[in-house]
Amino acid sequence: MTTTVSATAALALGDDALVLSHRLGEWAGHAPVLEEEVALANIALDLLGQARVLLSTAGDEDELAYLREERAFRNLQLVEQPNGDFAHTIARQLYFSTYQHLLYAGLAATDGPFADLAAKAVKEVAYHRDHAEQWTLRLGDGTETGHERMQRACTALWRFTGEMFQPVDGLDVDLAGMETAWLESVRAVLHRATLTVPEGPRTGAWSAGAGRQGVHTESFGRMLAEMQHLHRSHPGASW
Amino acid sequence: MVTTTTALESALLEIAGSVPDPELPVLTLQELGVLRAVHVRGAESVEVELTPTYTGCPAIEAMSLDIERVLHAHGMRDVTVRTVLRPAWSTDDITAEGRRKLREFGIAPPRVREASGPVPVSLGPTRTLEPVPCPHCGSTDTELLSRFSSTACKALRRCLACREPFDHFKEL
Incomplete structure (x- = not known):
């Protein structure tokens, strides 16, 4: 009855959740309104909970989070992208939450090692996705400034979205079907938000994405330095 | 393996279930629906199955400690609280x-919803609930x-x- 958990897949999904959780946590004290500060922190907490379960199946959660070097992380490059302005954070969340929602829904339907977590987390992520979609509509179909910024963000992050559908060892889901559903959903939201669906490449030359292979973008090292420095400076410390 | 709940297990479940939720102390863990089972493993040894409301809910650690404390007070020397994810907790589990x-x-x-599962994501202000x-x-x-x-x-x-x-x- 025990299923062998693929450490590769657990690290990939766990690192996605951990890194995005940390990025969202950076908004604490900086969000445009109090309600959004609370919302982003709540989404970060959900992701952190998921990361803890996933990383614990791959090894010691603290060692994995705090003592790995940049090249050992397997998260998507999308989730490590800096917060930018609020529109940028929302575009990142729209792309990722749509993906994660489809992924967990797929995994929940399997009898694989991630089914239990996925069945639980898919309900949490439904709220993240809804939150991102509603903000995309509000910013895209709002003021001229909001529209411009939302368009800029959607376009800038587009090249990071192809990586989500590359195969990962131990991840038994229909990635091609997920990609079709993702494109359909994101396009529909952008249309409704009066935004233009970006036309740039999502895979191949001029696209980005080798996070799953441990290749990360420039800002990720700085993020890790901040995330890890306390644990590294005071090994074994507890509250 | 077929397991049946003994009278002792039912009694311990009731004791553990009377613990107040650390964040919403008006509710007990039984009313919140997060307590899944109690298994007696030995003379003074018991295992409790607890499920989190949200995967990242920080209250789960306080709940575990409170359950351990109350069961220790009722003579259980060895108390293990195990977190289970399946079946996923739903707000329909609140009594x-x-x-x-x-x-x-x-x-x-x-x-209360008719069907369990993820909340349907719908665009726009109209909601079915x-x-x-x-x-x-x-x-x-x-x-x-x-x-x-x-x-x-x-x-x-x-x-x-x-x-x-x-x-x-x-x-x-």
Whole structure:
């Protein structure tokens, strides 16, 4: 009855959740309104909970989070992208939450090692996705400034979205079907938000994405330095 | 393996279930629906199955400690609290008494849904669920302020009749 958990897949999904959780946590004290500060922190907490379960199946959660070097992380490059302005954070969340929602829904339907977590987390992520979609509509179909910024963000992050559908060892889901559903959903939201669906490449030359292979973008090292420095400076410390 | 619940296990389940929720002390763990089972493993040894409301809910550690404490006090020397994820907790697991206490405490209880599973993501303001009545004045003329409130399990709403803001334990 025990299923062998693929450490590769657990690290990939766990690192996605951990890194995005940390990025969202950076908004604490900086969000445009109090309600959004609370919302982003709540989404970060959900992701952190998921990361803890996933990383614990791959090894010691603290060692994995705090003592790995940049090249050992397997998260998507999308989730490590800096917060930018609020529109940028929302575009990142729209792309990722749509993906994660489809992924967990797929995994929940399997009898694989991630089914239990996925069945639980898919309900949490439904709220993240809804939150991102509603903000995309509000910013895209709002003021001229909001529209411009939302368009800029959607376009800038587009090249990071192809990586989500590359195969990962131990991840038994229909990635091609997920990609079709993702494109359909994101396009529909952008249309409704009066935004233009970006036309740039999502895979191949001029696209980005080798996070799953441990290749990360420039800002990720700085993020890790901040995330890890306390644990590294005071090994074994507890509250 | 077929397991049956013994009288001792039922009694211990009731004791563990009487522990108040650390964040919403008006509710017990039994009313919140997070306590899954108690298995007696030996003369003074017991294993408790607890499920989190949200995967990242920080209250789960306090709940575990409280359960250990109360079962120790009832003569169980060796208490293990295990976190289980399946089947996933749903707000439908909150008992009728739990809902009543939430409302009395000023938190709009979650609406009971016909089908379990993920909340359907719909675009636009129209929602299929019935309106959320204000826990203070009972008016159904309320609006959503934020999908996330003081904790992940609540949304922030405002009553347009009595003008009071209130928390809504949102459906999961």
